Amino acid sequence: MIDATDDARYTATALAEQTSSILLAWGMPADTVAITVDAMIDTDLSGVDSHGVSMLMMYENLKREGRLDLLARPEVSADLGAFAVIDGNNGLGHPAGVAAMTLAMDKARSHGIGAVAVRNSNHFGAVGYYVRLASDAGLIGLATTSTRTPAVAALGGTTPVLGTNPIAFSAPRVHGEPLVVDMSTSVVAMNKIKAYALKGKQLPPGWLQDRDGNVVTDADEGYRLLGSRGATLTLLGGSTTESGGHKGFGLSLIVQVLSGALSNASAPGRGVDRDNLGHFFLAIDPELVNPGGLTAQNVEELLSSMVDEEPGVLIPGQPESEYRADRAANGIPLPHSLLRHIEDICGRAGVPLTLAPVGG
């Protein structure tokens, strides 16, 4: 998969250095900056442009509004056997997420399975990054997160009461890249509506409806309505039981319970503290109960037999892995508009713009 864009490209190293300089200027400690930048740049490398460095604008807004404590470090607030709770202390979500997945992995290595719930967190980028920490170490990883904006209705309703509630899962294979599932439990994520609006494309019917249940296909109007809680994204499976909408509703509730109820994080748009995001991380060490690498062999057989039989089948995680290969070799394309935003952020933070395009 090669980006079909004329946008100038920048090396991962250059983008990491620029991002670090901004976060350090904002007052973040060097250790949490390193963790955060690694997650952000990996996300851009993986082609998930909506959740990497383009989030700097949102983080700057949260900082300006005093809704984010950039000096905070996550800390373990309860730890019993194979399960722990981490308090993000209202810092950026990446350090809390990495601390939590790392702790869950340590617990899995001792107990076979480990889990960590996180409260008082913020946006942590792409969920897929965290589960890959597990599979890169030979473990199985699962992660879920609550999200800030109420954008999804219960099945049978039109009021936005749930977030897009993503879930991610990763399992190691014997050959090549791990299986990585990374998905919102709505039919599409919010950034998809934004992307269609930016491109002036009509939304497919079935993605978005207004509060009266009418289908919205104008992407601009839809994105505006989403922001003012005047529309909702359809649940995975659609808006009827016949099409499976009750299953998307069920999945969204599973994510909300795991991410919120276990750690007392807020439901989106509810309570006094709408910024109290919650995450849930689970790691399994298959080697303890199924030694000899058999689990990875089983995953390998399952996936490779599917592709051998039908070459058109795309295994989840494969597009991101192809993006990483291309972008690591050729650089990460940044739209000119994003580069302008980064330049403005540098200006306000008092750091120089060091980004220069590859071969530029």
Next chain:
Amino acid sequence: MIDATDDARYTATALAEQTSSILLAWGMPADTVAITVDAMIDTDLSGVDSHGVSMLMMYENLKREGRLDLLARPEVSADLGAFAVIDGNNGLGHPAGVAAMTLAMDKARSHGIGAVAVRNSNHFGAVGYYVRLASDAGLIGLATTSTRTPAVAALGGTTPVLGTNPIAFSAPRVHGEPLVVDMSTSVVAMNKIKAYALKGKQLPPGWLQDRDGNVVTDADEGYRLLGSRGATLTLLGGSTTESGGHKGFGLSLIVQVLSGALSNASAPGRGVDRDNLGHFFLAIDPELVNPGGLTAQNVEELLSSMVDEEPGVLIPGQPESEYRADRAANGIPLPHSLLRHIEDICGRAGVPLTLAPVGG
């Protein structure tokens, strides 16, 4: 929810006694019979008619074909900290499922979280039964299972390579019945096609397609094709990425990896032992890390606020709970055709038909 049927009704006790007499005559030990019958009757009480006593015909076939060891007892084959593997020893799945969920719950009470993978199992009825064992005890439960029949294609393919791969989740609330999600990861389960065929109803487009990708709406033809691997059920989210089909594919793979890869169970239709079904059970004790019943309070607030705001919203698990109230009071309706099947099974097992309708 009251059954709109003229079928004669039978008390749960009468149905349990009849089912026990059959399983005992088949040679099952009394302790595994008691566990199996409890699961089967609870499933009929919950309105999940496809997975309760109506399964006796299939179990009798498996027994006759020598593919099921009714004398078997499940045993723990690996046990390390918070994770264990249980071998079902090719018995019916219910005793293995109950043993596994009970062990996962014990582990959760000690370690905060516990998981058990099961191999060499068979059909275990409705997944929802097992997660309710956890929530009835104040824990959060999650369970998945592989299924026997290849009935679902990978996204981008038309070859049946996956089962309907169900997942279930349950969390306790403060008031009333727990949240119970119990869903296949295909748009509908196989029994839905059978039910439409029995009623002579047309299938909605989008449920089933043949090997050339053509939509099948004739339910009889569809059910026949499913049996001969000439058709596949659509993934949750549909058959395109635009409609979210890649998410249903991802979920199906998650279930297959958890249920099969961890325990070396077979993928459907693959390997030498297509009867080696696998399950996965997870339990979380929220009290250890979030004491004072706060987690159940959080779930209660989440769900009751949704229904308060929009009374048309149906919380997953609510229909089954209403079925249980009605059927416990008024009996379980059995279609005449099922009663005839049970009578035939009794005849072949050499036990009397003791079932008599309520008030009959």
